[in-house]
Amino acid sequence: MGLPVVALVGRPNVGKSTLFNVLTRSRDALVADYPGLTRDRRYGRAQLGERRFLVVDTGGMVEMADGIDEMSMRQVDAALQEADVILFLVDARAGLNVSDQYFSERLRRMGKPLVVVANKVDGLRSDVVTADFHGLGLGEPLPIAAAHGSGMEALQSRLDELLPRADAEAEASGPPGIRIAVVGRPNVGKSTLVNRILGEQRVVVFDQPGTTRDSIDVPFEKDGKAYVLIDTAGLRRRARVSEVIEKFSAIKALKAVEQAEVVIYLVDASEGVTDQDANLLGLVVEMGRGLLIALNKWDGLTGDQRERVRRQIDVKLPFIDFAEKHFISALHGTGVGHLLEAVDLIHRSVVAAFPTSLLTRLLQEFQADHQPPLVRGRRIRLKVAHMGGHNPPTIVIHGNQTDELPGAYRRYLMNAFRAALDLQSVPVRLDFRSSLNPFKGRKNELTERQVRSRRRMMRHVKKKR
Template sequence: MSKPIIALVGRPNVGKSTLFNRLTRSRDAIVADYPGLTRDRQYGTGRLGKSPYIVVDTGGLSGETEGVDPLMAGQVRAALDEADAVLFLVDGRQGILPADEVIANYVRLFDKPVQVLVNKAEGYDHDVAKAEFFQLGLGDPIAISSAHGDNVEKAIDHVLEQLPEKEDEEDLELDAQPGIRVAVIGRPNVGKSTLINRMIGEERVVAFDMPGTTRDSIFVPFERDGKEYTLIDTAGVRRRKNIKEKIEKFSIVKAIEAMEQSHVVILVIDGSEGLTDQDLTLLGLAIESGRGLVLAVNKWDNLTTYQREQVKHELDSRLQFVEYAKKHLISALHGSGVGDLFKTVQQVHEAAFKKVSTSDLNRVLEQAVLEHQPPLIAGRRVKLRYAHLGGLNPPRVIVHGNQVDKLPEAYTRYLTNVFRKAFKWIGTPVTIEYKATQNPFEGRKSKPKVKDDRQKIDAMMRQRKKKKKMQKKRVQ
């Protein structure tokens, strides 16, 4: 693997998910922002620290039932198996509980580097907060605050430094692949390998009617109509409770890395089974990767007219949050609809790398504001001054203005749709970032003002007396 895997373990409510969000610099996007998304454990790309890694968030363990094996047999066991290092979170305010000792003994069995993190240590002397946890016998604890970020970056850098360096062989291999890189992802046995064979017109990938035939990411370069492609066939991702063989436990990590290194992701859905929670899980990962997205509903030829209507209705109702992705109804086995995928892949790739001038962006922004003004914030109108392109794949628009940090999410969605329509950003996520414009008068000293009404009255009386004296002099 090109990136180390770091697992988070600990009792419930010790701050694992908060730390996960801190390390991935997200707001629990995989779960919270996409309706219907359920996951047994969460994977994310670490963005805090000196080097890249993959972080795995696991469910909380009570450790209070008789025997720890039933608790560990599922998600945590799989996470510890595939991890290169373990972050063991404890609650610094509660101190050591029996459950912490049970979990510590179990984690020790996996012979992986373990770092104890004493969470919720904000406002406490760190030496005092971590003193009690030395007795766990897992080395020198580090006191942190996952909510406020105290010591978190220092802790993750310390863990990464203890791991042996890994050569980025997979990254080099991906960079060497020609043309548009397309990652084909989906649950086991939805027809990914069959689809790739149909797309390239030959049996290049083993396709067998048994889940989990593909064990690793396979790169298939080929040319079609003068265009170069590299298809990436990833191992099928199945429910964690169904994972038994150790080699398959790495499949979801491989899928994450393949998506991050691709230009376009094709998510294959089994039309005969409809949209499942696992499909939504993979969809969340694809969106998080920021790559262009195409949805391929396979095995369409096996459905009755009634089943097709049901599937269409389900897709429309449950996938409203990803309306920008084109849906293709295909049969990988017989080839119907597969040819249309190439046209969409090209459109998505072009959109993801399409450069837009600053003048065009500002013209569209100005028109969008004219048609729909930003809301009032504390009685003041939000002013959007100008915009420029901040990056590609996915397109990233930087909008400058005042009070932009207070804009509601609904207005951001409105701007996203306006930009998408104006520049034909088809099939790719569009990110909008705001930057507050500095007030040019900020910090300047204002003219001294009369402190109270009495001073104003006194000043007026003196002015009147002065005028009266002047008038008397003129009369004399």
């Protein structure tokens, strides 16, 4: 994006994600008193004073990394390679650690601008708790308390000295693109699909449920078009979610769906369509996001298994009959190349706008083909339709007695508008509003007035007699 890059590195649980949230003035990074919470690289736009830059949050550095820790360390190495300045965070309360000395030697050999940041100095004498870190030989340690936002002025001064200047265009621009959230149950291949679309090992992939704990935004371009791909944590049934970390991960995943324009819902075809898939898809439809169903691991199924999965979709997911289905293999890349093409088409439907004249004409045609029912001897009349919003497309319909309109007729109109307007893979919301009757409530008042007038007339006639 043309902005200088600052990488936050250090041992697990030294406060990297907390500092990331302070610098980006957000709560994007998941923070908890739990070592090894962050595993993937997370980017954010930061600003200290007038200086703007990209900040990269990374997983904790470990010496003898294997398994999932090895995958996380590869993410750290990638962040270090692209960084212009490295902030090496240490825990001031824990003091100098053997691992700190080991990693300081490794960082020194990179030859990049490096700042030792001693975090968690709140309530302590900073000159005392940072004394040991002079032994790292990396210059004056910078004391901060990221949780309270203290020490940011000194950090700003240090970064002003070290960071290269960004061009004005890069500073003014924000992360553009269609926001695509990849959602599904744990261990269905979401991170593998994200890496396959990007063409690189951008997020950690490991054969273990719960590998992804936070929602990771990845801006990228394909064929001159900008996108933001969001890898989310796997969502399980609420009764099975016991760890606090998993609860926060689920909240972040649902927030990612809410902020997305298109959702790619990934189903493990080898396990079939589960009740949890139906529940999660219900949430996506309720939020009104454009929806694309990707059935992963399709290449490993027999003909009978594929037919069984198709039947399950018809039986368990009748409410998403409007959504496109793609049969893919995220691991081998089969069918993945067409996903972004489908996303482009869905996004056009998400942001589409239509004139009132067209919507009203269609509404009248739909009523002519299939009239609304009678209510207490009166026909429901729908008169005018106009756009009420986007993402999802919302059509406002004015008429009389709309509160009495049955659900079956509402669904008829919804499907009719979707087909007539060629809205692909997106739920359509209809907002019905009843016209006010100017004479409602005046009948009794007029009758009483007439009675009083008649009584006066009768008294007048009697007097004359």
